[in-house]
Amino acid sequence: MKRIPKNTLKRLPVYLSYLKNLTEEQIYVSATLIADGLKLGDVQVRKDLAAVSGEGKPKVGYDRIKLIEAIENRLGYGECKNAVIVGAGKLGMALFGYDKFKDYGMNISAAFDSDLKKIGDTYLGKRIYHLNELEEYCVRNKIKIGIITTPAAVAQNVCDVMVDCGISVIWNFAPVYLKVPDGVHIQNENMAVSLAVMLSHLGSMNEDPDE
Amino acid sequence: MKRIPKNTLKRLPVYLSYLKNLTEEQIYVSATLIADGLKLGDVQVRKDLAAVSGEGKPKVGYDRIKLIEAIENRLGYGECKNAVIVGAGKLGMALFGYDKFKDYGMNISAAFDSDLKKIGDTYLGKRIYHLNELEEYCVRNKIKIGIITTPAAVAQNVCDVMVDCGISVIWNFAPVYLKVPDGVHIQNENMAVSLAVMLSHLGSMNEDPDE
Numbered sequence: 171m172k173r174i175p176k177n178t179l180k181r182l183p184v185y186l187s188y189l190k191n192l193t194e195e196q197i198y199v200s201a202t203l204i205a206d207g208l209k210l211g212d213v214q215v216r217k218d219l220a221a222v223s224g225e226g227k228p229k230v231g232y233d234r235i236k237l238i239e240a241i242e243n244r245l246g247y248g249e250c251k252n253a254v255i256v257g258a259g260k261l262g263m264a265l266f267g268y269d270k271f272k273d274y275g276m277n278i279s280a281a282f283d284s285d286l287k288k289i290g291d292t293y294l295g296k297r298i299y300h301l302n303e304l305e306e307y308c309v310r311n312k313i314k315i316g317i318i319t320t321p322a323a324v325a326q327n328v329c330d331v332m333v334d335c336g337i338s339v340i341w342n343f344a345p346v347y348l349k350v351p352d353g354v355h356i357q358n359e360n361m362a363v364s365l366a367v368m369l370s371h372l373g374s375m376n377e378d379p380d381e
Numbered sequence: 382m383k384r385i386p387k388n389t390l391k392r393l394p395v396y397l398s399y400l401k402n403l404t405e406e407q408i409y410v411s412a413t414l415i416a417d418g419l420k421l422g423d424v425q426v427r428k429d430l431a432a433v434s435g436e437g438k439p440k441v442g443y444d445r446i447k448l449i450e451a452i453e454n455r456l457g458y459g460e461c462k463n464a465v466i467v468g469a470g471k472l473g474m475a476l477f478g479y480d481k482f483k484d485y486g487m488n489i490s491a492a493f494d495s496d497l498k499k500i501g502d503t504y505l506g507k508r509i510y511h512l513n514e515l516e517e518y519c520v521r522n523k524i525k526i527g528i529i530t531t532p533a534a535v536a537q538n539v540c541d542v543m544v545d546c547g548i549s550v551i552w553n554f555a556p557v558y559l560k561v562p563d564g565v566h567i568q569n570e571n572m573a574v575s576l577a578v579m580l581s582h583l584g585s586m587n588e589d590p591d592e
Contacts, residue, residue, distance in 0.1 A: 179581055183573035188558050191533070208558060245577050264475035270556075274576045314583055322402070339582050341575065345481075347399050347419060355582035357575055362394035364552065364568055365485045366456050370390055371550050371566035372525055 174244070178218045183274075184208060185218070186241045189234055200231035247275045253315035253341075254308065256328045258283035258291075258298050261343060262319035266293055276315065280307055301331070308335035315339045322346040329356075385455070389429045394485075395419060396429070397452045400445055411442035458486045464526035464552075465519065467539045469494035469502075469509050472554060473530035477504055487526065491518055512542070519546035526550045533557040540567075 188207055189199065205215045219232065223240040226232040242248065250272055255262050258281045265271075266281045281298045283289065291298045299307060307313065316332040318325050318340060325344035332340055333354055342348055343359045350356055399418055400410065416426045430443065434451040437443040453459065461483055466473050469492045476482075477492045492509045494500065502509045510518060518524065527543040529536050529551060536555035543551055544565055553559055554570045561567055 176578070176581075179577055180574050183556075183571060183577050184558060187533070187556055187571075187573070191557060246580055251580065251583065260475045260478050264471045267471050271572075271576070274573045275580055276576055315579070322398070339579050341579055345394075345398055346402060347395060355579065357579045359575060360394060360398075361482075362398070362485050363391050364570060365482070365487055366390055366394050367387070368526070368550050368552055368566065368568045369457055369462065369486055370387075372462065 174221050178221050181210075181218055182222065182241050182245055185215075186238060186245070189238050189241075192234060196234055198227070198231040199234050199237070201226060203231070245275060247273065250275055250277045251315060252277050252279040252311055252313055253317055254278070254280050254282060254304065254313050254337075255317040255319060256282045256301065256304065256332070257318060257320035257344075258285070258288045259319060259321075262317075263293065265317060265319065265343075266296065269294070278317065279311065279313075282307075301328075304331060305335045308332075308337060313337060315341070317341045317343070318348075319343045385432050389432050392421075392429055393433065393452050393456055396426075397449065397456070400449050400452075403445060407445055409438070409442040410445050410448070412437060414442070456486060458484065461486055461488045462526060463488050463490040463522055463524055464528055465489065465491050465493060465515065465524050465548075466528040466530060467493045467512065467515065467543070468529060468531035468555075469496070469499045470530060470532075473528075474504065476528060476530060476554075477507065480505070489528065490522065490524075493518075512539075515542060516546045519543075519548060524548060526552070528552045528554070529559075530554045 185204065188204060192199065201215045201219065202212055205212045219237070222244040223232065223237055253276050255266055255278050262281060266278050271278060280296060282301045282304050283298055284301045288298050289300045314337055316337040318328055320328050322344045325342065325346050326348055329340060329348045329350060333350060338353065339355045340348070340350065341357045341359065345360060345362055348356055396415065399415060403410065412426045412430065413423055416423045430448070433455040434443065434448055464487050466477055466489050473492060477489050482489060491507060493512045493515050494509055495512045499509050500511045525548060527548040529539055531539050533555045536553065536557050537559055540551060540559045540561060544561060549564065550566045550568070551559070551561065552568045552570065556571060556573055559567055
């Protein structure tokens with residue numbers, strides 16, 4: 171498959187959600203319609219869609235259903251990958267129980283914690299294991315994706331263990347900067363960053379929106 | 382307060398988390414140390430910190446505690462703003478119960494849902510109200526921040542109601558593009574976008590990391 175720019179990749183789920191929310195009657199969609207709907211530039215939309223699909227029909231646009239399929243294929247939504255989550259607190263369990271991740275190509279197959287009261291519980295048919303069992307589970311099930319929802323203080327430790335278990339992609343919800351060796355990808359979900367940007371729009375702070 | 386570039390603003394919580402995780406003995410920190418620790422450029426760190434604090438002492442660096450205070454002030458962590466959440470499902474309740482938001486300048490003071498079984502429940506001393514009560518609550522408590530954790534299908538409706546209630550900043554967790562009038566800021570927390578980027582690192586897709 172040809173390489174795709176990261177910023178295009180990030181817009182694909184947005185196109186997908188937009189296309190899926192159109193009415194069934196909308197058989198064809200033009201790049202202009204999508205651009206207007208998402209407040210993006212016309213040229214950018216055309217360029218992005220060219221990376222996953224053929225050209226739209228002149229004066230008609232793209233076949234909506236085919237375009238949805240092309241984007242889903244490109245995002246790998248067909249082949250669901252297993253992931254583990256460490257930290258069976260409130261946020262961890264919310265993610266563990268969020269079945270929709272499967273629609274996005276990921277299935278959280280097991281949770282891990284060190285709190286003995288939680289070990290052995292099952293949740294939607296999936297189990298919470300002791301953190302000691304992480305390595306065996308990951309090796310046996312060839313897990314490459316780990317999600318961290320622990321308190322900040324233990325997140326680096328958990329991250330190190332994950333790397334030792336062969337995990338190469340880590341989704342970090344702990345509000346802390348994690349060090350990983352080269353070749354391991356960290357995706358930070360830093361709510362503090364979102365909040366900083368949001369609260370700046372309340373006018374108590376000023377930011378320069380044009381940078 | 383002088384304007385601050387958006388990208389600097391987004392890095393401030395990252396500096397903060399880094400500085401707070403250093404040991405107590407670390408009285409002074411240099412821009413170089415921070416840059417190394419966070420894999421950022423030296424010049425960028427100096428420029429970012431100059432936006433919130435005075436210069437560091439030559440050959441010594443910044444007073445760590447004072448720098449933490451300066452960043453917290455700049456982010457408005459002192460004055461906590463109330464927010465409401467609509468959608469008392471799993472994710473909604475996890476956020477509603479996440480007390481740490483207060484450390485980041487936001488307090489979710491009430492939740493709303495249209496499921497009669499949930500109305501009237503209290504959670505950590507905070508109440509779940511009927512969606513019908515949203516407007517009165519927001520006006521009475523001068524709420525400007527709304528969080529959407531509803532299913533995608535009803536998110537636009539909820540968003541419209543929030544705008545009518547005078548809410549000007551919306552944190553959207555529903556996987557859907559929302560239309561708002563000018564002057565209302567939408568912050569999308571699109572897990573599908575995070576997943577697309579993450580999964581691309583598993584090698585099933587390729588992206589161009591340099592763009």
